[in-house]
Amino acid sequence: MMSTSTSSSSMNAGHPSSSSPTGLKTYFKTPEGRYKLQYEKTHPAGLLHFSHGKAVSQVTLAHLKEKPTNLPATPSSSSSSAGVRSAAARLLGGGNGSRALSFVGGNGANKFAGVAGGGGGRAVAGGGGGVGGSLGNFDGRGTYLIFNAGDTLFISDYSSQDKDPIKAIHFGNSNPVCHAFDPDAKDGHDLLIGLHSGDVYSVSLRHQLQDVGKKLVGAQHYNKDGSINNSRCTSIVWVPEGDGAFVVAHADGNLYVYEKSKDGSGDSSFPIIKDPTQFSVAHARSSRSNPIARWHICQGSINCIAFSTDGAHLATVGRDGYLRVFDYSKEQLICGVKSYYGALLCCTWSPDGKYILTGGEDDLVQVWSMEDRKVVAWGEGHNSWVSGVAFDSYWSSPTSDGTGESVMYRFGSVGQTQLLLWDLAMDEIVVPLRRIPPGGSPTFSSGSQSAHWDNTCPVGTLQPAPSMRDVPKLSPLVAHRVHTDPLSGLVFTKEAVLTVCREGHVKIWARPGNAQEIQSNVSETAPSLTTKDRPVLLSGKVSSNAGYKQQQAPPSTHT
Amino acid sequence: MVMGATGSKLEKALGDQFPEGERYFGLENFGNTCYCNSVLQALYFCVPFREQLLEYYGNNKNVGDAEENLLTCLADLFSQINSQKKKTGVIAPKRFVQRVKKENELFRSYMHQDAHEFLNFLLNELVDILEKESNAAKGSPKSSSPHEKIANGPRNPQANGVHKEPLVTWVHKNFQGILTNETKCLRCETVTARDETFLDLSLDIEQNSSITSCLKNFSSTETLNAEDKFFCDKCCSLQEAQKRMKIKKPPHILVIHLKRFKYIEQLSRYKKLSYRVVFPLELKLSNTVEDVDSEYSLFAVVVHVGSGPNHGHYVSLVKSHNHWLFFDDENVEMIDESAVQTFFGSAQEYSSNTDHGYILFYESLGSKS
Numbered sequence A: 001m002m003s004t005s006t007s008s009s010s011m012n013a014g015h016p017s018s019s020s021p022t023g024l025k026t027y028f029k030t031p032e033g034r035y036k037l038q039y040e041k042t043h044p045a046g047l048l049h050f051s052h053g054k055a056v057s058q059v060t061l062a063h064l065k066e067k068p069t070n071l072p073a074t075p076s077s078s079s080s081s082a083g084v085r086s087a088a089a090r091l092l093g094g095g096n097g098s099r100a101l102s103f104v105g106g107n108g109a110n111k112f113a114g115v116a117g118g119g120g121g122r123a124v125a126g127g128g129g130g131v132g133g134s135l136g137n138f139d140g141r142g143t144y145l146i147f148n149a150g151d152t153l154f155i156s157d158y159s160s161q162d163k164d165p166i167k168a169i170h171f172g173n174s175n176p177v178c179h180a181f182d183p184d185a186k187d188g189h190d191l192l193i194g195l196h197s198g199d200v201y202s203v204s205l206r207h208q209l210q211d212v213g214k215k216l217v218g219a220q221h222y223n224k225d226g227s228i229n230n231s232r233c234t235s236i237v238w239v240p241e242g243d244g245a246f247v248v249a250h251a252d253g254n255l256y257v258y259e260k261s262k263d264g265s266g267d268s269s270f271p272i273i274k275d276p277t278q279f280s281v282a283h284a285r286s287s288r289s290n291p292i293a294r295w296h297i298c299q300g301s302i303n304c305i306a307f308s309t310d311g312a313h314l315a316t317v318g319r320d321g322y323l324r325v326f327d328y329s330k331e332q333l334i335c336g337v338k339s340y341y342g343a344l345l346c347c348t349w350s351p352d353g354k355y356i357l358t359g360g361e362d363d364l365v366q367v368w369s370m371e372d373r374k375v376v377a378w379g380e381g382h383n384s385w386v387s388g389v390a391f392d393s394y395w396s397s398p399t400s401d402g403t404g405e406s407v408m409y410r411f412g413s414v415g416q417t418q419l420l421l422w423d424l425a426m427d428e429i430v431v432p433l434r435r436i437p438p439g440g441s442p443t444f445s446s447g448s449q450s451a452h453w454d455n456t457c458p459v460g461t462l463q464p465a466p467s468m469r470d471v472p473k474l475s476p477l478v479a480h481r482v483h484t485d486p487l488s489g490l491v492f493t494k495e496a497v498l499t500v501c502r503e504g505h506v507k508i509w510a511r512p513g514n515a516q517e518i519q520s521n522v523s524e525t526a527p528s529l530t531t532k533d534r535p536v537l538l539s540g541k542v543s544s545n546a547g548y549k550q551q552q553a554p555p556s557t558h559t
Numbered sequence B: 001m002v003m004g005a006t007g008s009k010l011e012k013a014l015g016d017q018f019p020e021g022e023r024y025f026g027l028e029n030f031g032n033t034c035y036c037n038s039v040l041q042a043l044y045f046c047v048p049f050r051e052q053l054l055e056y057y058g059n060n061k062n063v064g065d066a067e068e069n070l071l072t073c074l075a076d077l078f079s080q081i082n083s084q085k086k087k088t089g090v091i092a093p094k095r096f097v098q099r100v101k102k103e104n105e106l107f108r109s110y111m112h113q114d115a116h117e118f119l120n121f122l123l124n125e126l127v128d129i130l131e132k133e134s135n136a137a138k139g140s141p142k143s144s145s146p147h148e149k150i151a152n153g154p155r156n157p158q159a160n161g162v163h164k165e166p167l168v169t170w171v172h173k174n175f176q177g178i179l180t181n182e183t184k185c186l187r188c189e190t191v192t193a194r195d196e197t198f199l200d201l202s203l204d205i206e207q208n209s210s211i212t213s214c215l216k217n218f219s220s221t222e223t224l225n226a227e228d229k230f231f232c233d234k235c236c237s238l239q240e241a242q243k244r245m246k247i248k249k250p251p252h253i254l255v256i257h258l259k260r261f262k263y264i265e266q267l268s269r270y271k272k273l274s275y276r277v278v279f280p281l282e283l284k285l286s287n288t289v290e291d292v293d294s295e296y297s298l299f300a301v302v303v304h305v306g307s308g309p310n311h312g313h314y315v316s317l318v319k320s321h322n323h324w325l326f327f328d329d330e331n332v333e334m335i336d337e338s339a340v341q342t343f344f345g346s347a348q349e350y351s352s353n354t355d356h357g358y359i360l361f362y363e364s365l366g367s368k369s
Helices: A005-011 A075-079 A081-104 A111-123 A205-210 A426-430 A514-538 A544-552 B004-017 B034-044 B047-060 B070-082 B094-103 B115-139 B141-151 B170-175 B211-218 B337-343
Strands: A027-030 A033-041 A059-064 A142-149 A152-157 A167-170 A176-181 A191-195 A200-203 A220-222 A233-238 A245-250 A254-259 A280-283 A293-296 A302-307 A313-318 A322-327 A332-338 A344-349 A355-360 A365-369 A374-379 A388-391 A408-415 A418-425 A461-463 A478-481 A487-492 A496-501 A506-510 B024-027 B088-091 B177-185 B191-198 B201-203 B222-224 B230-232 B237-239 B241-249 B253-258 B261-264 B269-272 B282-284 B295-305 B313-320 B323-328 B331-335 B355-364
Touching (some): A033 A496, A059 A487, A152 A205, A191 A233, A191 A245, A245 A302, A313 A344, A313 A355, A322 A365, A344 A388, A355 A408, B004 B331, B024 B034, B024 B323, B034 B047, B034 B070, B034 B295, B070 B088, B070 B094, B070 B115, B094 B115, B115 B355, B170 B253
Parallel strands (some): A176 A233, A233 A302
Antiparallel strands (some): A027 A033, A142 A152, A280 A293, A313 A322, A322 A332, A418 A478, A487 A496, A496 A506, B222 B241, B282 B295
């Protein structure tokens, strides 16, 4: 009844010759070519404060657009633009100088090579490329990686191969645990941060980059000191086309809707939840306060929430193992299903809104069809819990002919230390597994074991866990061990797939073909850096951590 | 009782949610008896086992001439905990520990012992005693009452008038499952199935894997060839064959032992594997003969603390009335459900975290009703 045929062979792939001391290979093969480890992003581990317990790192990709010239400048840059400029230059100067050098020189103490192996080391040789004109003041375009570790939120420049972050924001009182970015945010506040304490902030990413301090600046603070809900934030998302509305999920099974245009200082109050087993929505009594609504979803933690691209539907997964799909504007439960067993940990929508992927403690990647209102496939191939799922929205099926008949999707999932890629072809999956008896009528027989396929559930009901024999199985295209620490998530970009582990190390795996492109871009800038910076390298082994500490040494004026 | 303060702290933490009739008692350590204490707590909070043991106690306590054995000592201890006036506190399982040391010289020393070995010894010993009592009862029809009691809870003794061989005691009913060992001769394709019973499953573990994955590996197909061929009765010769283990009858209480202590031949000693092996709070067995998909819920974890096999400490995590409790010999604390995941193990070999889940206790939800 299990059909993990291809997974086992691909999981064992790994030639000792091409693997690093940690046993990790720096590339993996797919039908379309090799994905190569391009570079890594990490953080200085020694500086982390784990006084608030460990937090699992998540990564958010943020595209900053060209700064609109007609907007009023952010407070700090208008008052002291020169200071900001120099501070940023100092931060980035350090980034392009000493720390970048530890990759270039190829000395024995090269930490990067130790982790990624020779191939990886070569791939990033000459790292520390520029940020494409936006270097000085962060007014221009740029792509940034935002990730949390310990009590700190780190911001790395995605387009630079520098390993270290360009900015670290310390929270001190609690750990940041989730974040979200909206590139189209209107009034500058584009970055949301949820804390372990339940506190929520909205800030301008550009503003943070321009500031020299180690604290959050210009933040709007919601649910201050957990005044409305003091349980841990678990997931935070902008409402697509939501005009500044966002949703925060908490570990106690509640989620809250905020509108950033409203003042966060006026606390909302909500009635006591009468029946914790039932879904209920309560609206704030005052129209001026934030949050504006509380949705009680389930008992136990909500682990992840995701909006469909059009913002019409909201999916939640949680400790109770249920995937729930809501009509966001009507505030109604549409459908849902229980996991095979155990909690669900992650969820995401296909770009066209037709499918939802979930992953959880049953080691399965589950594909839910919104059209069929049922689980259409279980991906078997992880040998542990599935902690992250994502559709590759940049991938186009090589066989797609535009008729829509053979729609294919590519998606990825991470669990423990492995990244798995999958192809989902709906015509292949659904038809053969409807268990049409040979020679029989294509209409479904009633009372057969395929009851899972025949029943249509009324709107708003949660379906029980499907039986193992009723759900078609998928096998992964590739399974690759990418980190030594358990993974927490993955992100697809145009050029690469990013993997992040719980400890806050990000790896960027260039897509086939893209590796060359990025490398050639890099090599244009590399020679000058190499020659200029070599003396610094020779003056002493500059580990990335030490470099970071130096950079942080000057006392902050913003504390 | 010394630990009154701890007790009140736990009572305070639970407040009016303190389950009625429930007792949370720490167990005194008599010098490296934490292996025993941790297993006892897990068994005490295995409610069907506890209830049947207390029933056994109730039916046997007035039999004056009853000889003291491990079963009576355990029944005494559970009854002692259960009948405490206070809700929390500490109990000294002195008689029980003395009995264990008397019965088995392995546990007589003050050395660090293996909790799984102890659990295994204890359950098998209980089964032996129950079988002996049953046989004795059969031998002398006059005293037929203990026979009924033993065979099953006295709730419905009449339903158990006929006994299959071998005797199925209430210990079996809780913990016993049946594995079937299927061997398929690759020449004649005949499948030979051999059943064997188990009280717990010992699983090989891998770094960064899940219990689900370990269970799958347990049931994965193994090819018998070369030196290790299979004698096929039909072919009347040694043949290559494929062998796999499946669960024919899932137990009511599924006990999973993670083989964290591995003998390293080069070192000629045991080494502790600190691998991170995640275990879900709910589990289904998919390596069963029939597609039953019955769901289990985790209710206890015996945790080994320490970096080596010959020293260290045992504690246990127990779920009682939807609260998770942490038992460390005399101490009992309430913990959050999410704290269970701090006992999964270490993703890296050298880690400061040495608290690792060692024996997992799951109860079937399906047959509860």
